[in-house]
Amino acid sequence: MSVDDAVRASVSYDQLRTGGGSLYWLESRPDAGGGTTVRRWRLGDGKRDVSPKGFDVASGVHAYGGGSFAVAEGTLWCVGGDGLFRCRRGDDQLELITHGSFGDLTVGDGELLAVRESEQGDAIVTVSFTRASQMRTLVSSRGFLGAPRPGPGWLAWTAWSDRDMPWDACEVWAATYAGGVTENPVKLAGGPEESAVEPQWGPDGALYFVSDRSGWWNLYRWDGRKVEAVAPIPGECAAEPWELGYSSYGFLDGGRIVAVVQEGPRHRLVVIESDGTVRPVDLPYTSIKPYLALRGTTVALIGSSPTAAPQVALVDLADAGPRVEVLARPEDAGLDRARVSPPTELRVPVASGREVLALVYPPTGAAADWRAPVIVRVHPGPTASCLLRLDWQAQFFTSRGFAVVDVDYLGSTGYGRVFRESLYGRWGLDDVEDCAAVAVHLLSTGRALPGQVFIRGASAGGYTALHAVAQDGPFAAATAVSAIVDPDRWAETVPRFQRAHAMRLRGGAGPVRAAQIQRPVLLVHGTADEVAMVEDVRELAEELTSLGTVPKVLLLPDVGHYVASSRRAGAALEAELAHYRSVMAEAANDQRRLHGGQR
Numbered sequence: 001m002s003v004d005d006a007v008r009a010s011v012s013y014d015q016l017r018t019g020g021g022s023l024y025w026l027e028s029r030p031d032a033g034g035g036t037t038v039r040r041w042r043l044g045d046g047k048r049d050v051s052p053k054g055f056d057v058a059s060g061v062h063a064y065g066g067g068s069f070a071v072a073e074g075t076l077w078c079v080g081g082d083g084l085f086r087c088r089r090g091d092d093q094l095e096l097i098t099h100g101s102f103g104d105l106t107v108g109d110g111e112l113l114a115v116r117e118s119e120q121g122d123a124i125v126t127v128s129f130t131r132a133s134q135m136r137t138l139v140s141s142r143g144f145l146g147a148p149r150p151g152p153g154w155l156a157w158t159a160w161s162d163r164d165m166p167w168d169a170c171e172v173w174a175a176t177y178a179g180g181v182t183e184n185p186v187k188l189a190g191g192p193e194e195s196a197v198e199p200q201w202g203p204d205g206a207l208y209f210v211s212d213r214s215g216w217w218n219l220y221r222w223d224g225r226k227v228e229a230v231a232p233i234p235g236e237c238a239a240e241p242w243e244l245g246y247s248s249y250g251f252l253d254g255g256r257i258v259a260v261v262q263e264g265p266r267h268r269l270v271v272i273e274s275d276g277t278v279r280p281v282d283l284p285y286t287s288i289k290p291y292l293a294l295r296g297t298t299v300a301l302i303g304s305s306p307t308a309a310p311q312v313a314l315v316d317l318a319d320a321g322p323r324v325e326v327l328a329r330p331e332d333a334g335l336d337r338a339r340v341s342p343p344t345e346l347r348v349p350v351a352s353g354r355e356v357l358a359l360v361y362p363p364t365g366a367a368a369d370w371r372a373p374v375i376v377r378v379h380p381g382p383t384a385s386c387l388l389r390l391d392w393q394a395q396f397f398t399s400r401g402f403a404v405v406d407v408d409y410l411g412s413t414g415y416g417r418v419f420r421e422s423l424y425g426r427w428g429l430d431d432v433e434d435c436a437a438v439a440v441h442l443l444s445t446g447r448a449l450p451g452q453v454f455i456r457g458a459s460a461g462g463y464t465a466l467h468a469v470a471q472d473g474p475f476a477a478a479t480a481v482s483a484i485v486d487p488d489r490w491a492e493t494v495p496r497f498q499r500a501h502a503m504r505l506r507g508g509a510g511p512v513r514a515a516q517i518q519r520p521v522l523l524v525h526g527t528a529d530e531v532a533m534v535e536d537v538r539e540l541a542e543e544l545t546s547l548g549t550v551p552k553v554l555l556l557p558d559v560g561h562y563v564a565s566s567r568r569a570g571a572a573l574e575a576e577l578a579h580y581r582s583v584m585a586e587a588a589n590d591q592r593r594l595h596g597g598q599r
Contacts, residue, residue, distance in 0.1 A: 003336070003570045006396040011330040011338075012565060013302045013312050015245060016293035019071040019107070022326070023293060023300050024050070025312055026057060026068070038069050038076060040325050041312075044487055049481055052092050052113065055548040056080055059244075061103030061117045062144065063531060067245025070105035070112060077112050085298065086132065097132050104244035106148050112136075113148040113379050115244060119496065120400050124148045137183050140173075143496065146244050151201035151568035154211075155182055158190075158197055165501045167383060172196040172209045174222070188222050189213070195417075196220075197241050202249050206214070210238040210248065212417045217251060219259060230441040231272045239290035240383040240420075250294035252317060257300050260288045262414045264357055265345070265388050265406075269301070271317065281322050283315065284308065287293075287389035296427045300327075304389035306342035307587040340390060341398040347443045354410070356434040356532060359386050360442075361394050361404040372403045372463055373584065374448040376435050376475070378457030378464045382411040382423055382505070383386055393564065402580070403447065409434035409464070426465040427460075427487065428509025435464065439474040451476050451587050453492070454580050458482050459532060459561065460505075469519035477520040477583045482529055482561050485536040486511035493533050514543035522552040522579040524572050526559030552579055 012028040022042040029035070036058050038051040051069070052058050059065035059079040060566065069078040075091035084102045085094040088492025106113040112127045116242030116359050122145040124138045138144060143161040160170040171190030175182040190196035196211040200577040207222045208230070217238040219230040238248045249259035255274035259269055264573075267288040269281040289310070293300040297318040306513050311329035315322050343359040350356055357572040363372045375397055379386055386406035409431040410422030423430055435455060441557035444447035445506050456477045457465035469478040484490045487506035495503050521544070525537045544551045553561065554575045556568040 003396065003573050006392045006573060007570045009309060009330045009392040010565070010569065012329065013310055014291060015066075015068065015291065016247075016291040016300050016302065016312070017069070018295050018300070019069060020074065023201070023312075023314075024069070024071055024073075025291075025302070025328070027328070036068075038078065038170075039328070046484045047328060050076055050087075051078060052087060052094055055094060058495075059101075061101045061115060061244060062497035064242045064497070066243030067104035067106070067115075070107050072107040072112065075129070077127075079103060079105065080119065084127070095132075097127060098135060100529075102251040104146055105149060106150070108150040110472055113150060113425050115145050115146075121162075124155075136180060138177075138180075139173075139185075141592075146241070147199055149199050149201060150177060151207065152205060153178060154201070154207070156199040156201065156207055158199065160190075161167070162496065163500050164192075165193050165498075165504075166197060168326060168504070169193070170197055170241070171196045172199050172207075172211075174199075174207055186490050189220065189227060190254045195241075197238055198246055198248055200247075200249070200251075202257075202450055204255070206337065208249070208257075213321065215416045215418060219257070230257070231276050231278050233261055233270070233278060234415075235415055238262055238324075240381070244381075244454075246289040246290040247292050250292045250299065250440040252294060252299070253296050258294065258317065259288060260292065260293065262385075263358060264414045265386050265408060267387075269299075270316070270432035281315070281317065283322060283324065285313075287387045300436075306388055306390055307340055309392070311388045338395070339399075340395050340406075343368075346438070346441070350434055350437045352430075353525045356410075356437060357408045358390065358414070358438045359406040360377065360447075361398050361406075363401050363403055364395070364398045364401075370403070371446060371449055372401060373580065374405055374439065374442055374454070375580070376407060376439050376455045378407060378409065378431065378435055378455065378461035379412070380457070380459035380461045382409065382431060383413050383420055385412040385414045393569075393573060393578040397577070400577065403442075405438060405442070407435050407438050422506075425505045425507040427505040427507075428463060430508075431464045431533065432468045432471075432509070435468060435475075436473050436475075443474055446476075452584055454583070456576065457479070458563070460484055463487070463512065463530075466517070466521065467509050469521060470512060470516040475489075476576065476587070477522070477579065479522045479524065479579060480537075481563050482526065482532050483512075483523065483537060484532045485540050489530065489536060494531060498531070512540060514540055514547055514549070517544060517549060520551070520579070520583055522554070522575060524554045524556070524563060524575060525554045526561065526566065526568075528558050529561045531561040 014026040020228045035056040039048045059068035076087040083099045084097045099209040101117040104115045121142040123140040146158040149156045156174045175185035199209040217236045257272040290301040295445045341364045343361045346358045347355045401440045431495045456479035458481040462480035465478040491502035
């Protein structure tokens with residue numbers, strides 16, 4: 001597989017929406033410059049782009065965006081650049097409504113609702129479909145707001161303070177809503193030890209939401225008087241809310257609810273019957289994004305598996321056996337025939353008595369007793385998780401003889417609230433220990449080749465990777481992409497949404513210090529990164545060079561925090577591969593020199 005193949009196949013689908021008999025989604029195409037387009041599918045009409053060509057539909061609200069478009073009465077409302085726009089049916093021109101940072105666009109009764117962010121805080125605002133220039137504020141906060149969801153005579157939303165992340169402490173509120181005015185707001189769930197997210201009004205008039213008060217994000221219902229559990233499940237029924245606009249559950253005809261449940265690296269779809277019975281849905285997907293869109297007995301989802309790239313699919317749940325129709329997937333015949341390396345699950349005990357789970361991708365076509373160089377990948381977040389889905393960038397390396405290992409280190413999502421919170425104050429310590437334990441296990445069992453075990457990570461994972469080679473351990477080299485270098489400085493420069501996260505994580509290993517780096521490193525960073533400042537990486541590279549340990553550095557002009565989805569993703573992959581091969585070649589040369597001297 002060429003690097004161009006890997007980039008071309010890394011198409012991303014997000015933010016499913018229904019409206020007017022059509023299904024809409026965001027589609028990002030790295031081979032087309034990394035821009036994001038709104039696509040529409042309609043039965044009998046097929047797929048087509050509905051956002052103007054060349055316009056990148058993307059929200060910067062809360063740094064990570066979400067809910068960046070909505071469609072109502074044939075008009076596309078979307079966020080891009082530094083403003084809110086609309087594009088009427090049959091018109092390829094965007095009309096700027098107002099400047100600002102917007103997200104979580106939601107269609108109400110004759111109006112658009114959205115979250116608007118500023119340095120002073122958040123507001124839930126409305127824009128009239130007929131008088132778009134008139135914007136009104138419904139709710140405001142010095143902290144953060146999300147999920148404006150109108151119901152019959154009500155408005156629900158989420159709120160959390162600027163001292164918290166929404167997965168730590170988030171509240172669900174509701175207020176009467178009539179004549180464009182909210183009154184008598186009441187907090188229904190959430191608090192310092194509870195994360196309540198994703199409110200939705202059900203067809204029965206009740207307000208549903210997901211709360212982790214039991215230790216797992218599960219579904220609850222408020223009927224206007226009391227809150228009750230809908231269906232206790234030992235799994236996560238919501239994703240960690242890095243973005244706005246998530247929809248992890250929805251309502252089918254007949255009083256049924258469909259929901260995505262995460263258990264470790266796996267997702268599954270379940271139907272909750274009206275009596276609370278939970279019934280699994282047999283699907284060919286092991287990873288499902290938190291964007292469900294429902295109509296009648298059909299659910300649209302974005303699913304993938306270790307052998308199937310992410311795809312938009314319709315699942316008909318009218319009968320006992322679900323019927324799946326794929327609407328969109330990366331379209332390249334050569335890649336459809338490409339051999340892939342599916343992963344196996346590995347559980348490794350660590351010193352504290354825990355087990356750490358990893359997904360191991362062997363080299364493509366390898367025998368059962370394979371031995372190979374290994375790349376241990378540290379997912380970003382750290383509240384993210386490794387997922388059972390086809391990752392073409394992993395396949396890029398497995399097709400070149402490497403094994404790739406994804407680690408669900410302490411702090412990952414999919415294992416409950418306690419596990420998720422346990423990395424606070426231990427960042428750079430327990431995550432490094434977990435990754436090292438997996439590497440040592442692969443070495444001790446003869447899978448990994450000595451001196452050919454590498455670690456790579458992006459964002460917070462880059463910080464972990466750098467600390468892993470700042471001590472004696474199993475790793476021969478590290479690649480750090482969009483890396484955080486100094487947690488204290490990062491807490492001062494990171495966007496306001498993530499400051500609380502930075503404050504809670506720090507206190508473990510401290511800053512990455514050049515004098516402690518013991519192995520070769522590759523630093524890949526976008527010069528337009530607004531989450532992890534490129535200046536910190538430049539400074540680290542200069543310090544390493546002054547100490548005689550010259551790092552490899554790839555700075556990507558005008559690229560932001562997400563290198564993997566940028567137009568320079570191919571260059572980053574090539575640099576990473578060259579980095580590992582150079583370390584392996586140098587080790588081989590050392591061995592030859594050693595043996596030559598012995599003779």
